[in-house]
Amino acid sequence: MKYLFELSKDHNKLPAAEVFSCLKAEKIDYEILELNEDVAIIDTTGSNEILNVVNRLSHTFNVNQYLFSSSISIDEINKTALKNKIEKKGSIAIKYRNRSKNVDSQKIVKTLAEIYTKNMKVSLQNPDIEIRALISDSKLYVGLKLYEINRTQFEKRKVQFRPFFSPVSLHPRIARALVNLSNIEKNAILLDPFCGTGGILLEAGLIGAKVIGNDIEEKMIVGCRKTLDYYGINNYSLLCLDIGDIHNYLKAVDAVVTDFPYGKSTTTRGENLIDLYSRAFQSIARILKTGGRAVIGISRNDLIKIGKLYFSHVETHEFRTHRSLTRYFVVFKK
Numbered sequence: 652m653k654y655l656f657e658l659s660k661d662h663n664k665l666p667a668a669e670v671f672s673c674l675k676a677e678k679i680d681y682e683i684l685e686l687n688e689d690v691a692i693i694d695t696t697g698s699n700e701i702l703n704v705v706n707r708l709s710h711t712f713n714v715n716q717y718l719f720s721s722s723i724s725i726d727e728i729n730k731t732a733l734k735n736k737i738e739k740k741g742s743i744a745i746k747y748r749n750r751s752k753n754v755d756s757q758k759i760v761k762t763l764a765e766i767y768t769k770n771m772k773v774s775l776q777n778p779d780i781e782i783r784a785l786i787s788d789s790k791l792y793v794g795l796k797l798y799e800i801n802r803t804q805f806e807k808r809k810v811q812f813r814p815f816f817s818p819v820s821l822h823p824r825i826a827r828a829l830v831n832l833s834n835i836e837k838n839a840i841l842l843d844p845f846c847g848t849g850g851i852l853l854e855a856g857l858i859g860a861k862v863i864g865n866d867i868e869e870k871m872i873v874g875c876r877k878t879l880d881y882y883g884i885n886n887y888s889l890l891c892l893d894i895g896d897i898h899n900y901l902k903a904v905d906a907v908v909t910d911f912p913y914g915k916s917t918t919t920r921g922e923n924l925i926d927l928y929s930r931a932f933q934s935i936a937r938i939l940k941t942g943g944r945a946v947i948g949i950s951r952n953d954l955i956k957i958g959k960l961y962f963s964h965v966e967t968h969e970f971r972t973h974r975s976l977t978r979y980f981v982v983f984k985k
């Protein structure tokens with residue numbers, strides 16, 4: 652089946668990378684038909700359930716059955732839509748997202764409506780069938796909506812709404828994306844060795860991973876436990892150790908996802924970042940299984956090279972979170 656993922660465009664590369672990591676984690680074989688910042692269109696084989704992917708995603712708006720793409724010429728849209736009619740019956744709505752400032756969406760939607768709503772009851776509020784049109788500067792993508800990603804859940808889990816607060820915590824949507832980039836499978840073991848409030852562990856626990864957290868600060872571990880319990884995560888264990896000691900207490904883990912201390916609001920106990928990061932990468936390399944991914948948040952581009960001493964570098968996603976703070980989320984593989 653062909654799927655059209657409507658990417659959130661919160662970032663230029665990360666939304667698509669998240670989709671492909673989730674497909675891999677859920678063991679869905681696919682071929683990429685088209686990929687850009689707006690959409691990922693794939694053709695899947697096998698019978699594994701796409702819903703498992705849908706339930707993990709954080710940077711996609713909708714997952715649709717792919718119908719067609721075309722240039723934005725009304726004539727071509729008309730011809731292509733006529734060749735791609737749908738069989739389903741019921742009430743229908745045509746909804747669109749216009750990513751272009753230059754393209755008039757109304758003409759496009761009217762053209763689609765003339766073809767798809769013919770002899771059908773239109774229901775904008777609660778349609779049985781929703782046709783989705785995604786308009787970019789030069790292209791139109793059309794799909795039949797299958798699933799909408801629940802993105803409000805991430806807002807509701809922001810650290811200020813959780814039982815334990817600290818400003819160091821990542822936004823849950825970012826935390827979920829990092830967990831997904833690790834390719835972690837359900838029931839596999841994910842470690843966050845600098846877990847802080849537990850924002851990463853929470854997102855990993857919610858998709859069914861077994862989670863292990865560690866932090867040098869006891870108050871963080873106490874708070875992290877409260878958060879995991881509050882959200883009903885039971886498959887977890889927590890340690891309160893210096894990063895250099897964790898290998899003495901842990902066996903191999905399947906993935907590591909973490910946000911390194913930045914030395915600004917988060918404590919490094921006076922240690923300089925180069926020394927701390929060298930020790931951290933060394934420790935992680937000792938316990939990550941071969942072939943496993945380490946997804947690491949780092950505040951300085953120049954420190955990524957320390958990780959390259961221990962791992963192969965897969966990709967880096969740069970995020971400007973604040974006027975003065977850029978974070979690099981780096982995917983490594985052992």
Ligand SMILES: C[S@@+](CC[C@H](N)C(=O)[O-])C[C@H]1O[C@@H](n2cnc3c(N)ncnc32)[C@H](O)[C@@H]1O
Pocket residue numbers: 817819820821844845846847848849850851865866867868871892893894895909910911912913917918919920
């Ligand atoms: C950026 S914060 C992690 C935030 C976390 N992702 C969250 O959602 O709350 C980094 C954490 O590393 C911990 N830390 C600093 N130095 C450490 C060390 N040497 N060993 C283990 N943890 C350390 C800090 O206490 C802090 O909680």
